[in-house]
Amino acid sequence: MNKHERQLSAHIDAESALQENPSDHRSELRLWLRLLTCSNLIETEIRRRLRERFDTTLPRFDLMAQLFRSEDGVLLGELSQRMMVSNGNVTGLVERLVQEGLIERQVSETDRRSVRVRMTPHGHSEFAVMADAHADxxxxxxxxxxxxxxxxxxxxxxxxxxxxxxxxxxxxxxxx
Structure with missing residues (x-):
């Protein structure tokens, strides 16, 4: 059992424990644990299916989803904000996706610190298949x-x- 699955199991157990004595806990806590459990169940299954079918991860899928909707690309800093992760996390993902030919980087001619990333045509077609499967x-x-x-x-x-x-x-x- 990996770390994420153990965490999921703990959340399910926490929700089950609350059900045994619901009067001991506020309804807000029970609701929050139910939301968390549902979210974790869905996320765990999506991660598994992405790994098995496309040999990819949810963070890679999320990054590509952000770029898929933007023909002109997205600045790295904006991408970090949209994904709610650090610049370092995005930079590592971007580097691997560039190496695979799925996205490309463009350095601004006016500000060399400003980097915009966008999908390549190959990345766009690859992601479209993943997005359709994800929706299904x-x-x-x-x-x-x-x-x-x-x-x-x-x-x-x-x-x-x-x-x-x-x-x-x-x-x-x-x-x-």
Whole structure:
């Protein structure tokens, strides 16, 4: 069992432990653990399928997804922000994808410190196949929910997102 699977198992166990004595725990904690468990279950399965079918990782997939939507490419710093990871993490991923011919780097002529990356035609076609498979996997994993249930859940999770933002973003409608 790898580290991620052990963490997932721990989250599932934590949620199960709460179910044994729900009155001992606040509903907010139970909800958070349920969200975390669902997210981890989906992420673990997507990681496994990406590895088995495409011999790639979720971070590589995520980076390529950011570039897939941008014909002109993205500055490295902006890419780090979008992916919510350090510049160093992005730089390492970019280097490997450049070596594989999936993306290319362009150094700005006016500012040599500014580097823009974008997909090559080969990278674009490779990623399109992965993105289609990814969409199918997500549809399969959420397939037991009706369209109506998915829509209601999407709206309710929007409420959760708003609640978290309100609690954490001072000066922007938050409570802090």
């Amino acid at each position: 996997w997500i549809a399969e994993l959420l397939g037991d929910l009706s369209e109506n249930d998915r829509e209601r859940l999407w709206r309710r999770l929007g409420d959760v997102k708003r609640s978290v933002r309100n609690a954490t973003m001072p000066g922007e409608g938050g409570k802090k």
